Amino acid sequence: MPTIGIDLGTTNSCMAVFRNGRAEIIANDLGNRVTPSYVSFTGNERLVGEAAKEEATEYFKNTLYQIKRLIGRTYDDPSVQADMKLWGFTVINDDNKPKISVVHDHKRNVFRPEQISAMVLEKMKIAAEAFLGETVTDAVITVPAYFNHAQRKATRDAGLIAGLNVIGMINEPTAAAVAYGLDRQSDSERNVLIFDLGGGTFDVTIVKIKGRKFDVKATGGDTHLGGEDFDNILVKYFVSEFKQQRGEDISENKRALNRLRVACEAAKRKLSSSTNAKVQVDALQGGHDFRSSISQAKFENLNHSFFERVLDTVKNTLSDSGLKKENIDDVVLVGGSTRIPKIQAMLEKYFDNMKLKRTINPDEAVACGAAVYASSLGFVKDPALEEFALEDVIPLSIGIKSHGGKMSFAIPRNTKIPTKVRKTRSTVADNQERMGIKIYEGERALIKDNHFLDEFTISGIPPAPRTKGEVEVLLEINACGILHVEAIEKITGNSSEITIARDKGRLSENEIKRMVQEAEKFRERDQELKQRCNARNALENYAYTVKEGVDQKNLTRQQRESIMSKVTEILQWLDINKTEPPEMSELEEKKRELEEISQ
Numbered sequence: 001m002p003t004i005g006i007d008l009g010t011t012n013s014c015m016a017v018f019r020n021g022r023a024e025i026i027a028n029d030l031g032n033r034v035t036p037s038y039v040s041f042t043g044n045e046r047l048v049g050e051a052a053k054e055e056a057t058e059y060f061k062n063t064l065y066q067i068k069r070l071i072g073r074t075y076d077d078p079s080v081q082a083d084m085k086l087w088g089f090t091v092i093n094d095d096n097k098p099k100i101s102v103v104h105d106h107k108r109n110v111f112r113p114e115q116i117s118a119m120v121l122e123k124m125k126i127a128a129e130a131f132l133g134e135t136v137t138d139a140v141i142t143v144p145a146y147f148n149h150a151q152r153k154a155t156r157d158a159g160l161i162a163g164l165n166v167i168g169m170i171n172e173p174t175a176a177a178v179a180y181g182l183d184r185q186s187d188s189e190r191n192v193l194i195f196d197l198g199g200g201t202f203d204v205t206i207v208k209i210k211g212r213k214f215d216v217k218a219t220g221g222d223t224h225l226g227g228e229d230f231d232n233i234l235v236k237y238f239v240s241e242f243k244q245q246r247g248e249d250i251s252e253n254k255r256a257l258n259r260l261r262v263a264c265e266a267a268k269r270k271l272s273s274s275t276n277a278k279v280q281v282d283a284l285q286g287g288h289d290f291r292s293s294i295s296q297a298k299f300e301n302l303n304h305s306f307f308e309r310v311l312d313t314v315k316n317t318l319s320d321s322g323l324k325k326e327n328i329d330d331v332v333l334v335g336g337s338t339r340i341p342k343i344q345a346m347l348e349k350y351f352d353n354m355k356l357k358r359t360i361n362p363d364e365a366v367a368c369g370a371a372v373y374a375s376s377l378g379f380v381k382d383p384a385l386e387e388f389a390l391e392d393v394i395p396l397s398i399g400i401k402s403h404g405g406k407m408s409f410a411i412p413r414n415t416k417i418p419t420k421v422r423k424t425r426s427t428v429a430d431n432q433e434r435m436g437i438k439i440y441e442g443e444r445a446l447i448k449d450n451h452f453l454d455e456f457t458i459s460g461i462p463p464a465p466r467t468k469g470e471v472e473v474l475l476e477i478n479a480c481g482i483l484h485v486e487a488i489e490k491i492t493g494n495s496s497e498i499t500i501a502r503d504k505g506r507l508s509e510n511e512i513k514r515m516v517q518e519a520e521k522f523r524e525r526d527q528e529l530k531q532r533c534n535a536r537n538a539l540e541n542y543a544y545t546v547k548e549g550v551d552q553k554n555l556t557r558q559q560r561e562s563i564m565s566k567v568t569e570i571l572q573w574l575d576i577n578k579t580e581p582p583e584m585s586e587l588e589e590k591k592r593e594l595e596e597i598s599q
């Protein structure tokens with residue numbers, strides 16, 4: 001059974017398979033190499049990919065996109081709060097979990113972000129099966145290097161809901177490094193900096209590549225920085241310009257905002273190859289057209305602080321890796337937003353006019369690397385990957401809550417995985433019997449600013465004066481990034497442990513099971529709808545064939561009139577039911593009526 005690699009992107013998704021010694025991109029059902037990460041609910045239909053994206057303007061309330069910006073986050077996350085204001089669809093708060101509310105099939109439906117991402121993944125799975133001609137279950141899904149534990153788990157859950165067996169996850173820039181390294185086929189050692197700026201996330205990873213060995217030195221990034229932020233800046237700029245031009249405020253008009261966003265994204269792309277771009281939207285609000293333009297210089301000025309942030313991350317990651325910029329042999333660009341000339345110019349300047357490597361396809365490299373990794377994990381190894389070895393790092397530090405709400409760092413960020421660390425915790429009271437161990441992830445000094453992972457309590461500590469009772473905490477991260485924590489009381493040997501495979505607030509096994517069943521129902525509905533559409537088209541064709549045949553046959557006037565009246569009735573009926581195909585039984589009944597009369 002083939003294993004595939006899927007790059008589940010904020011804006012677009014892409015997938016590949018490794019076979020016959022090379023990674024091959026799998027095109028979707030329309031023949032496109034990337035699929036928009038969009039899901040749209042229109043009437044009683046569920047659309048995914050290109051078809052869904054086309055509905056973004058008309059069915060803006062029910063067209064979902066940028067879901068990767070919600071996945072694994074809490075409702076009160078400031079970035080969720082800011083994004084919500086710009087989206088056409090509605091995000092609701094369910095016990096601090098963001099959920100998406102849409103109207104589908106005349107009913108209100110509420111989805112977890114994992115379920116929506118699963119719909120995109122399922123579409124990819126189906127396309128992969130059509131391309132490869134066999135069932136595809138095993139997959140590697142990519143995640144931004146800087147995704148935290150919750151975001152990784154939620155992405156994995158999305159895979160499970162889509163019916164995939166997620167055999168591994170790989171950081172997006174690491175995957176790009178693999179694609180780059182295999183493409184280059186060089187045996188000399190090179191330090192490569194992968195600069196990955198996509199639609200919603202930004203990652204920098206420094207990898208030492210030697211032959212087919214990939215050793216990640218450091219990784220840094222921002223899970224909420226990318227092309228969509230540049231679009232948002234443009235939207236805000238033009239909202240205020242429209243207000244000046246027409247005295248109308250469109251900031252609450254989600255339809256108008258959506259239409260303006262499409263125009264802004266197109267202008268942004270144009271500015272990567274021209275110095276000026278027009279932004280035009282007909283009847284934006286109150287019947288007023290919007291006509292404006294923006295220069296490349298103005299675009300760069302508006303996004304100045306974002307671009308600065310990008311460069312700061314490069315500097316910090318270099319410092320974490322212990323390398324100097326002079327030690328970097330190649331800077332490789334990945335992600336659609338690296339086409340922005342200013343970004344390229346800033347990087348070139350920082351690396352003393354080094355020529356940036358744009359030899360790998362920025363939209364496809366991540367999927368190709370994921371396919372290589374998937375193949376290396378699969379049962380049948382491709383001979384081309386015999387010497388393949390990948391060592392990755394953890395992007396965020398792991399720590400334990402210590403006295404006064406402070407974070408006691410146990411595994412610093414950029415530690416190679418797998419790893420094992422021991423920490424000793426002392427009692428804080430005389431004759432303390434129990435000790436709570438709370439695990440966090442993040443870089444801040446106080447745990448309240450970091451991300452809570454899980455907790456447990458160890459009991460049966462023998463009586464001792466404060467600070468004399470001791471517990472040893474063993475933290476272990478395996479190659480898949482799963483953290484296992486164990487605490488052992490030193491004298492008695494009592495122990496307690498947890499595996500942080502599913503942190504608080506994420507989906508339980510039962511919830512995933514339920515969502516898998518729901519996804520199954522959607523699949524059946526889609527299938528049924530497709531069947532009805534096909535039957536509707538077949539009946540329409542049949543009606544036209546009968547109509548054409550009437551003139552050629554030797555019929556009485558009465559016969560001709562009765563056939564034509566049935567044909568007209570059926571064609572009118574089909575026309576009325578154009579948007580929503582009728583039930584199968586009704587279609588069959590009409591077909592039977594036409595058959596009877598025409599025979």
Ligand code: AMP
Nearest residue numbers: 011198199227228269272335336337339
């Ligand atoms: P990715 O997530 O790698 O597919 O990148 C998608 C992002 O790249 C979106 O925000 C696009 O608007 C952006 N993008 C694609 N092409 C260009 C371009 N020529 N200039 C600027 N941004 C682009």
